[in-house]
Amino acid sequence: MPKVSICIPAYQQVAFLRQTLQSVMDQRFTDYEVIVTDDSPDDSVEALLSEFDFGGRLRYVRNAKQLGSPENWNAALRLASGDYLKILHHDDNFTDADALGDFVQLLDDHPDAGFAFCATLIIDVATGHQRVHRATESQMQALRAMPEVLFAGNFVGAPSTTIYRRAFSLEYDIRMKWLVDLDFYIRILQSGTPFAFSTRPLICTPTNAAHQVTEVCRxxxxxxxxxxxxxxxxxxxxxxxxxxxxxxxxxxxxxxxxxxxxxxxxxxxxxxxxxxxxxxxxxxxxxxxxLTLQGLARIFFAIYPKVPAPVRAPIRWTKNGVLFVLGRQRKLPPAGEYGGDK
Known part of the structure; x- marks a missing residue:
């Protein structure tokens, strides 16, 4: 039985998947199995897999019918035999050769924890801009106190940033695709299990990619x-x-x-x-x-037409004067006049 099952639910996008698979091949920690469940309507994923040799550790299944997200994730997890279960989406990849080992170490070093996650390196595919998504200490405290706080925002990250013990294996709710990960995290943590966290980004994920479920649901x-x-x-x-x-x-x-x-x-x-x-x-x-300024403005403009003309006139003069001043302030001099180029 392998230490960890890397479950990759795939759907076309072989350019991303090639990078994902290569990042798995590059890992120094090798006590793993790779499970690929293929939801593609063609053989592009199967053809790509022929380029990689995982030494007998790869299990590939072409779905008889398209399962969609997240049932394809569940299909991969059902095939897993490892002590630790790790989803790795086909467009995500490990950040370096030690990332998988660090994931495993998170649970090895915290035997009471059933769930662990890490910071994420996010790359905008349109601009190439990179940033790190990392939960704050106050968010971690809130998560320990009330897992349901994730309803207000996902600071854990995508499923690829997580790893958990087989004992806490759950299925993703197939009624969802936008909040499916939050629901999954909440249900695991509601069991009372502690969690572990790595401040180091172990996963790289793209954003603003047209194929992503996030872009479809946003x-x-x-x-x-x-x-x-x-x-x-x-x-x-x-x-x-x-x-x-x-x-x-x-x-x-x-x-x-x-x-x-x-x-x-x-x-x-x-x-x-x-x-x-x-x-x-x-x-x-x-x-x-x-009670907001915007709300008060709506009330004002709703009753303004009903105000007698002698009262409206000074209001109008004041408004025009303010707009005139603001208009002059917007006409900034060229940067050179400030003695700099900022």
């Missing part, structure tokens, strides 16, 4: 509202009244112009339950929204 009201409703239903009994949960709903209401439970319907999503909770939550959001 800014989709139907997907976001539907999946947040599913995830909330799972965790509401524990965290419904937590401020972080309310704030995340406020952000969604603002983003998708939700002013009542019926607002979900225009995105093809059922009105969320429980009705009383969401009616109160949306009412709270609307009150808060009115």
């Amino acid at each position: 800014d989709s009201g139907q997907i976001e509202l539907y999946e947040y409703s599913i995830l909330f239903e799972k965790i509401a009994h524990k965290v419904a009244e937590e401020p972080e949960i309310w704030e995340q709903w406020y952000r969604l209401f603002e983003k998708y112009h939700i002013r009542s439970r019926r607002g979900f319907l225009k995105y093809g999503v059922a009105q969320p339950e429980p009705a009383v909770y969401f009616d109160q939550l949306i009412a709270s959001y609307r009150r808060k929204r009115l």
Whole structure:
């Protein structure tokens, strides 16, 4: 039985997959198996695999029918036999030759931990810009206290940044594709198992790649509202009244112009339950929204036309004067006049 199973759910994009496989081949830690489940409609992945020799440690399965994401991830995990399970998406790769060994060391050094994750090196495929995504200490403390805090934002990272023990093997919820990783992390950590974390980026992942599920789901009201409703239903009994949960709903209401439970319907999503909770939550959001400068401005311009003309005139003069001053401030002199080129 291998120490770790590297599970690669693949779908075309062989240019990315070649880099992924090469990064596995480069690892100094070699007590692993590689499992590739192929959801591609052609033989491009199978042809690519013929270029690599994993010394009998590779298991390739071409799905009889396309499973989609995340069921293809589950298919790979079901075939795993290692003590530790590691998803590696076909467009992610290890950052260096010691990365897999460091993943394994995280769990070896923390025998009480069932789950571990690392920082991520993110590369924008459009610009080449690189940045490191790394959870802060305050986020780590919040995660230990309440795993459901991930509802408010994913600071763990993509599934490729994680590794976990076979004993905590769960399946990804096939109803999801946007929040599927958060749901998975929450369920593992709700078991009470501690987690380990590496501040060193062990995984490199692309962003702004057209093929990514993230790009397909981003800014989709139907997907976001539907999946947040599913995830909330799972965790509401524990965290419904937590401020972080309310704030995340406020952000969604603002983003998708939700002013009542019926607002979900225009995105093809059922009105969320429980009705009383969401009616109160949306009412709270609307009150808060009115107290912002933007909200006060809306009120002002709604009543302004009804104000008598003698009162409107000085208001109009003041507004025009402010706009005139702001307009002059925007006309900055050329950089050279400041004696520098910044």
